[in-house]
Each structure stands twice: as structure tokens, then as C-alpha cells.
Amino acid sequence: MRKKEILAMLLAGGQGSRLGVLTATKAKPAVTFGGKYRIIDFTLSNCVNSGIDTVGVLTQYQPLLLNQHIGIGIPWDLDRRSGGVTVLSPHVKGDSGEWYMGTANALFHNIDYIDNVDPEYIVVLSGDHIYKMDYSNMLSFHKDKKADATIAVLEVPMLEASRFGIMNCHDDSRIYEFEEKPPEPKSNLASMGIYIFTWEILREMLIKDSGVHRDSDFGKHIIPLMIAQSRSLYAYRFCGYWRDVGTIESYWSANMDLVQAVPEFNMYENFWQIYTDSFNQPPIYTGPGAETRTSLLADGCEVYGTVINSVLGTDVYVGEGTIIRDSIVMSNTFIGQNCEINRCVIDEHVSIGDHVKMGTGENVPNESKPRVYDCGITVVGTNSKIPSHVNIGKNCEIYGNTVHDNYNDDNCLPSGKSINLESEATI
Amino acid sequence: MNAVGIILAGGNNGRLGELTKTRAVSAIPVGSCFRCLDFPLSNLSNSGIGKVAVLAQYNARSLQDHLSSSKWWNFGSKYGGLFVFSPYLSDDNSFWFRGTADSIYQNITYLRRSREEYVIITSGDAVYKADFKELLRNHEQSGADVTIMYKDAEPGQDLREFGVLTVGENGDVLDLEEKPLEPQGSKISMGIYVIKRTLLMDLLSETVSEGNYDLVKDIFVRYRKMLKINGFRFDGYWKAIKSVKSYFDVNMDFLRADIRRLFTQEQPYIETKPKDEPPAKYNSQADVADCLVGAGSIISGNIFHSVLFRRVYVGDGSAVKDSVLMEGTRVGNNCVLENVILDKFVTISDGAKLVGDPQNPIIISKGTTV
Numbered sequence: 197m198r199k200k201e202i203l204a205m206l207l208a209g210g211q212g213s214r215l216g217v218l219t220a221t222k223a224k225p226a227v228t229f230g231g232k233y234r235i236i237d238f239t240l241s242n243c244v245n246s247g248i249d250t251v252g253v254l255t256q257y258q259p260l261l262l263n264q265h266i267g268i269g270i271p272w273d274l275d276r277r278s279g280g281v282t283v284l285s286p287h288v289k290g291d292s293g294e295w296y297m298g299t300a301n302a303l304f305h306n307i308d309y310i311d312n313v314d315p316e317y318i319v320v321l322s323g324d325h326i327y328k329m330d331y332s333n334m335l336s337f338h339k340d341k342k343a344d345a346t347i348a349v350l351e352v353p354m355l356e357a358s359r360f361g362i363m364n365c366h367d368d369s370r371i372y373e374f375e376e377k378p379p380e381p382k383s384n385l386a387s388m389g390i391y392i393f394t395w396e397i398l399r400e401m402l403i404k405d406s407g408v409h410r411d412s413d414f415g416k417h418i419i420p421l422m423i424a425q426s427r428s429l430y431a432y433r434f435c436g437y438w439r440d441v442g443t444i445e446s447y448w449s450a451n452m453d454l455v456q457a458v459p460e461f462n463m464y465e466n467f468w469q470i471y472t473d474s475f476n477q478p479p480i481y482t483g484p485g486a487e488t489r490t491s492l493l494a495d496g497c498e499v500y501g502t503v504i505n506s507v508l509g510t511d512v513y514v515g516e517g518t519i520i521r522d523s524i525v526m527s528n529t530f531i532g533q534n535c536e537i538n539r540c541v542i543d544e545h546v547s548i549g550d551h552v553k554m555g556t557g558e559n560v561p562n563e564s565k566p567r568v569y570d571c572g573i574t575v576v577g578t579n580s581k582i583p584s585h586v587n588i589g590k591n592c593e594i595y596g597n598t599v600h601d602n603y604n605d606d607n608c609l610p611s612g613k614s615i616n617l618e619s620e621a622t623i
Numbered sequence: 624m625n626a627v628g629i630i631l632a633g634g635n636n637g638r639l640g641e642l643t644k645t646r647a648v649s650a651i652p653v654g655s656c657f658r659c660l661d662f663p664l665s666n667l668s669n670s671g672i673g674k675v676a677v678l679a680q681y682n683a684r685s686l687q688d689h690l691s692s693s694k695w696w697n698f699g700s701k702y703g704g705l706f707v708f709s710p711y712l713s714d715d716n717s718f719w720f721r722g723t724a725d726s727i728y729q730n731i732t733y734l735r736r737s738r739e740e741y742v743i744i745t746s747g748d749a750v751y752k753a754d755f756k757e758l759l760r761n762h763e764q765s766g767a768d769v770t771i772m773y774k775d776a777e778p779g780q781d782l783r784e785f786g787v788l789t790v791g792e793n794g795d796v797l798d799l800e801e802k803p804l805e806p807q808g809s810k811i812s813m814g815i816y817v818i819k820r821t822l823l824m825d826l827l828s829e830t831v832s833e834g835n836y837d838l839v840k841d842i843f844v845r846y847r848k849m850l851k852i853n854g855f856r857f858d859g860y861w862k863a864i865k866s867v868k869s870y871f872d873v874n875m876d877f878l879r880a881d882i883r884r885l886f887t888q889e890q891p892y893i894e895t896k897p898k899d900e901p902p903a904k905y906n907s908q909a910d911v912a913d914c915l916v917g918a919g920s921i922i923s924g925n926i927f928h929s930v931l932f933r934r935v936y937v938g939d940g941s942a943v944k945d946s947v948l949m950e951g952t953r954v955g956n957n958c959v960l961e962n963v964i965l966d967k968f969v970t971i972s973d974g975a976k977l978v979g980d981p982q983n984p985i986i987i988s989k990g991t992t993v
């Protein structure tokens with residue numbers, strides 16, 4: 197392989213357990229976002245738009261869908277003779293294999309791959325954020341500062357700073373201290389989990405730290421180690437839209453940001469396109485009685501009902517008389533006639549019958565997963581079925597091919613209850 | 624499959640007026656997300672043909688742009704692939720393509736270097752989905768020299784733009800008329816032919832050396848009694864884009880669920896060059912009924928019974944009815960459009976009113992501002 201100046205290593209192995217049933221069969225970066233995209237598309241598009249043509253994608257948790265989606269990288273023009281995209285999963289070495297135990301550990305296991313690319317610099321990214329960023333500007337900054345590591349930071353409100361990893365810097369942006377979720381933060385520069393390293397130095401650090409920590413992590417171990425060694429670390433300030441969509445509520449509201457009249461995150465710019473597996477992009481059909489307002493509808497949708505303040509993925513069918521409000525419906529989902537759907541997130545390939553009411557009743561947190569489902573949003577997992585004439589409350593989790601027997605005698609699933617036929621826990 | 628494909632995409636058609644001023648008929652956008660050429664190209668690819676030549680001449684730029692990568696139709700392979708031929712200068716030859724036969728003859732090396740037994744020739748100006756495997760099977764079984772795919776004409780249909788066949792009971796073509804004023808037959812030639820590669824090469828050499836250059840008139844019609852020509856009936860949806868009216872109608876046909884699903888949801892798919900447009904956005908005042916809207920569009924106004932391509936913008940208070948709005952068109956606020964075809968990148972200023980006749984829609988040519 198020809199030598200590359202910069203290689204992107206994209207961490208896409210995380211489960212994202214706070215997205216509940218949405219990540220039951222796929223890693224968080226593979227969850228759909230903004231109608232037709234998957235979360236990883238934003239980072240991958242940033243790479244190619246920044247001129248990076250060699251990307252290693254580190255997968256671990258439920259990689260099947262992610263592998264299919266990335267394929268040989270055609271949607272991002274990453275199908276190249278030299279470079280391109282390589283999916284790197286944990287593998288056996290000698291007579292033992294090891295899982296990726298931490299973010300830096302994942303790179304440590306792929307030193308051979310990186311050496312083969314032989315980059316000058318390496319940019320470490322995570323595949324679960326929504327933002328647009330030109331990494332080439334960050335690389336210029338890294339080179340100007342002759343830095344060993346550059347960390348992208350975002351100014352957050354001081355009151356919220358204690359929820360983030362905070363970089364404390366001198367006036368020239370040189371980092372002298374890193375504090376993970378400090379109770380009394382000294383600065384409001386939060387790490388975005390985007391790092392550029394000079395590979396020669398990172399290589400040394402990875403090897404050194406792997407002997408100490410089995411779960412070697414950039415934030416917890418590598419950055420503190422480099423600060424301790426008085427290496428030159430710089431903070432690169434990013435201004436712009438950036439969202440971590442790690443919870444149901446943040447995922448929902450970041451989607452809803454897109455339906456505003458003038459959304460803060462603009463996907464319609466020609467010079468910074470977001471690429472995804474677009475296929476043949478059939479148009480959207482709205483029937484004679486359809487109503488579609490303040491909504492995003494992706495390719496191939498067929499709508500005969502009403503869609504208000506919602507985001508629909510590709511090839512979603514909405515039957516006559518159905519009203520969808522404040523909801524996210526992902527690709528290839530079928531919704532029958534005369535349903536009422538309020539504040540729901542419905543995953544891909546779901547089939548919903550007729551006269552189904554969802555998101556009704558009071559707002560009580562989910563009984564089995566109160567930390568996941570607490571914002572009134574009901575979530576339906578991928579490939580689920582919901583029979584006709586059922587009534588579903590708020591903060592519910594539904595997963596599997598449900599039939600009337602799974603609901604109570606009034607064909608109801610009260611708020612806060614779950615039906616998860618794919619795991620042990622049901623009602 | 625044991626055949627190579629040739630798509631005759633060179634033609635222009637005066638009856639399409641402004642729509643083909645800057646593009647070949649086969650490059651005309653249709654059905655919100657396709658170009659006309661996508662249909663024959665996908666049909667060939669989906670039938671297992673791995674080597675296809677597109678013969679371009681008239682305004683080839685738009686075709687070249689669309690075909691800039693062959694991978695979308697699965698032609699990116701070591702053997703075969705997609706060839707785009709336009710006229711070129713050489714020592715012994717510096718002609719434009721003088722006709723369809725001439726266009727193939729000037730690129731006869733393509734045929735000579737192929738190893739497949741048959742050639743399937745198609746036109747580039749029709750919207751349809753066909754399986755050429757069946758066509759080839761029929762051709763081989765019948766023992767014909769040439770097989771022509773045809774469709775029964777509808778009662779009262781104007782046949783002046785078509786080749787017309789008279790087909791006997793066992794499928795043999797008894798007569799072949801090209802664009803007849805008083806047609807004897809009632810079968811429309813779809814412009815799709817199967818012929819043995821070596822036979823085609825012989826016929827082309829002979830015909831062109833005699834100074835005749837048209838595939839239909841000078842080969843198939845002229846040799847119709849000497850060759851065994853068979854017809855193969857096609858029963859599915861097929862419409863050729865021969866006039867502004869037929870172009871308008873084909874687009875409106877995509878509003879029918881059966882037609883739309885045939886081309887966009889049922890396998891094998893019709894492929895096209897993907898453009899990474901975001902989802903369409905419907906703003907708070909949008910009212911869109913019985914409409915197709917392409918990806919990347921932003922809609923604030925009222926739209927009824929219309930076909931919108933990608934990246935169309937329709938402003939507040941505008942009313943669009945029975946119209947075709949191609950990619951990148953921008954309709955301002957408080958406009959009224961009825962029976963209108965807006966070519967690509969047209970801008971309609973605020974408050975403009977354009978009302979055409981259903982039989983004769985108004986065409987606004989590419990890139991203009993009204």
C-alpha cells in the first residue's frame with residue numbers, strides 16, 4: 197500500500213446501551229438518523245469531505261449491519277485501489293484472541309494494520325456523533341503547533357461542564373491537565389473524543405500502556421500518560437453543531453432539530469454532503485388525502501395519512517387515516533390505517549396493524565429500564581410486529597413479533613411496561 | 624448471458640422541442656429519479672448482460688455525465704463493462720454517425736472483439752422493464768435470424784412515430800413498416816432486436832458500403848423477405864418518449880401505484896446514478912397531495928397531482944398543479960403553475976403565474992428565470 201499522510205481510525209464497536217432496544221441487534225453507529233442515514237455516515241462523510249481516503253473502522257458489538265452498510269465503501273467513494281475503508285474486528289492472534297477492551301486497546305490490536313498504511317498522522321474518531329467537521333483544518337493546526345496530540349474541544353455551558361471530559365489549557369491552547377467529569381470544573385472545554393496523533397508517538401504510547409492497562413483507553417490512560425510525560429498536547433476548538441445521541445431523548449431531539457424551518461444542522465449544503473447507501477432514491481409519494489407538515493421524509497416513502505413534526509426513513513408506508521406526530525419512523529416500516537402515533541421511535545422493518553394507538557396515557561418511567569425510557573417516548577425494536585386494535589402507553593419498550601396475547605385483556609400495554617419477546621424479560 | 628448489448632442513444636427528436644435542446648432523448652430525466660437511459664441499461668444488466676455499448680452522438684455531454692461511472696448498473700468488471708462511443712476522427716473516417724447502422728458500423732471493433740454469440744440492440748428512449756433472457760430464449764428456439772420485440776398498439780394510437788409490424792400466427796413478421804402514414808399492421812416495434820453478432824457484422828458491412836446507414840430502413844425493412852424475422856410480444860408497461868405529450872404522460876404515470884412500484888420497488892430494480900440528497904423536507908404550510916417529490920426537495924406550498932424531481936424548492940403560498948418540475952427547480956412564493964414542465968434549474972420568481980393546456984403543457988427551458 198502507498199504511504200498515506202493521514203489515516204482515520206473510527207471506533208464503531210460500542211453498544212450504546214442507553215438507546216435501549218434500538219441497539220439490540222446493531223451497534224450504535226448503525227442506528228439510523230435523520231431519515232435515511234446511519235449515525236456513522238456523518239463521521240465517514242466528514243472523513244471523505246476532509247480528503248481522508250483511508251479509514252479503518254473498528255467494530256465489535258453486533259457488527260453485521262454495520263459491515264453490510266459499509267461494504268467496500270462505495271457510497272463514500274472509499275472503494276479504492278490503495279487505501280479505502282477496512283473493517284477491523286477483534287481477531288485471534290497466535291493461539292489466543294482478545295476482545296477490544298478499551299478505545300486505545302482497540303488500536304493497539306491493529307498496530308499491524310496501521311503500520312501497513314504507514315501514516316504520518318492518525319485521527320481517532322468515534323462513530324456515534326452528529327456533526328460536520330473538516331479534519332484537514334485540525335491537521336493543519338496539529339502541524340502548526342508541532343503537537344504530539346491534538347484534541348478537538350467544544351465550549352459547553354460551565355454549569356454542564358462537570359458532565360464531560362474537560363481539557364484545561366494555557367492561553368496558547370496547550371493542554372496541561374485533563375479531568376474526567378470534574379465536580380468543580382476549571383474550564384468549559386469539553387473533549388469531543390476526536391484526536392489527532394503523530395503516529396510514531398502514539399504507537400509508542402499504545403505499546404507502553406498496553407503493558408499497564410488491559411482496558412487501555414484514550415481519555416482515561418493515553419492522554420493522562422502523555423500529559424505526565426510533558427508531551428505537547430493541544431486543544432483544537434470546534435464551533436458548530438455537535439450532538440452526542442447516546443440517549444433516547446437526545447436521539448429524538450437531535451432528529452427533531454432537523455424538521456425546524458431553518459435547522460441548525462444543515463444537510464442541504466452541496467459542499468459538505470452527507471453520503472450514505474443511497475441506492476436508487478425513488479421519490480416520495482403522498483396520496484390524495486395525505487398531509488405532511490414540518491417533517492422529513494426519505495426516499496421511497498408512501499404516505500396516505502397524516503405526518504406532522506416527524507422524521508420518516510426510506511420506504512416507510514403510512515396508511516389512510518393514520519396520524520403520526522412527533523415521532524421517528526425508520527426505514528422499511530409499515531403502518532396500517534387509522535393509527536395514532538405520538539412521540540414514538542419505531543425502528544426498521546416494523547409492521548404495525550390498523551387502529552393502533554401509541555404513546556397515550558400518563559408519563560411513568562419504564563419499570564424494567566427506568567434509566568433508558570423516562571422521557572415519555574415509546575420505542576419499538578427492529579423487525580417487531582404490533583397487531584391491530586392495540587393501545588400502547590408512554591415509555592414502553594416493544595420488541596418482537598407481538599400478538600394480542602402479549603397485551604392485557606383490554607388490548608392495552610400501559611405506560612412504563614415492556615414486551616420484549618427476544619429476551620427473558622416480558623411484561 | 625450469451626449476448627452483448629447496444630443502446631442506440633444518439634437520437635434527437637424535434638417533437639420534444641426545448642426538452643432536447645441540450646440533451647439527447649435518452650438522457651431526459653423521467654419519473655422523478657431516473658433518466659430514460661436507465662431503463663434499457665438496467666434491463667440489460669438485470670438480464671445478465673455484462674458488456675454494453677451506448678452509442679451517443681447528439682448532445683453527448685449529459686449522457687457522459689450520467690454514465691461517468693458504470694458501477695451503478697453493475698458494469699464495473701474486468702471483462703466487458705460499459706462502453707460509451709461518440710463519433711471521432713480517424714485517418715480513414717471523419718464522419719458523424721450517418722444513421723443507426725452507421726453508428727454501430729463505425730464501432731464494429733466492439734462487436735469483432737466480443738465473444739458472445741448474440742447482440743441485443745435497444746433504443747434509449749423508452750420507459751419499460753423487460754427480461755431479455757426470455758427474449759433470447761425465444762430467439763434461439765424459433766431459429767429466427769432477427770427477433771423484434773413488439774407491443775400491441777392501443778386502438779386509435781398514432782403510429783407515425785413507430786416501426787409497425789404485421790405478425791403472423793406463429794410469430795413470424797410478415798411485414799415491417801417504418802413510421803408509416805397509413806399503417807397496415809397493428810404491432811408497435813419497441814426498437815429492441817436480437818441478432819447473431821456475426822450476421823449483424825456482415826449486414827452492416829454490406830449496407831454501409833452501399834451508402835445506406837439506417838438499421839431499420841436499410842437493414843431490417845430491406846432484408847425483411849430474405850431474413851427470417853420473428854416477433855416477440857411484450858405485455859408489460861412500455862412507453863416511448865416521442866413527444867412533449869408522451870413525456871408528460873409518462874411522468875404522470877408514475878403517480879399510479881402499480882407503475883411506480885414496478886419501477887422503484889419490485890425486483891429487479893431500475894438503477895440510476897445515485898445522488899446523495901437528504902430526505903425531502905415538508906415545512907409547516909406544506910400541502911402536498913397525489914404527488915411525487917424527489918429527495919432533497921424543500922416544500923412550503925401547495926402541490927397537487929404533480930411530479931417533482933430532486934432538490935426542488937416550492938415557496939410559501941405557491942400552488943402547483945398537474946406539472947412536472949425537474950431537478951433543481953426553484954418556485955418562489957405565491958406562484959401559480961398548472962400544466963407546466965419546468966426543465967432543470969429553472970427559477971420561477973415570486974408571484975409568477977403560468978397556466979398551460981393539458982394537451983400542450985408550457986415548457987420552460989433549462990436554467991431560465993421566469
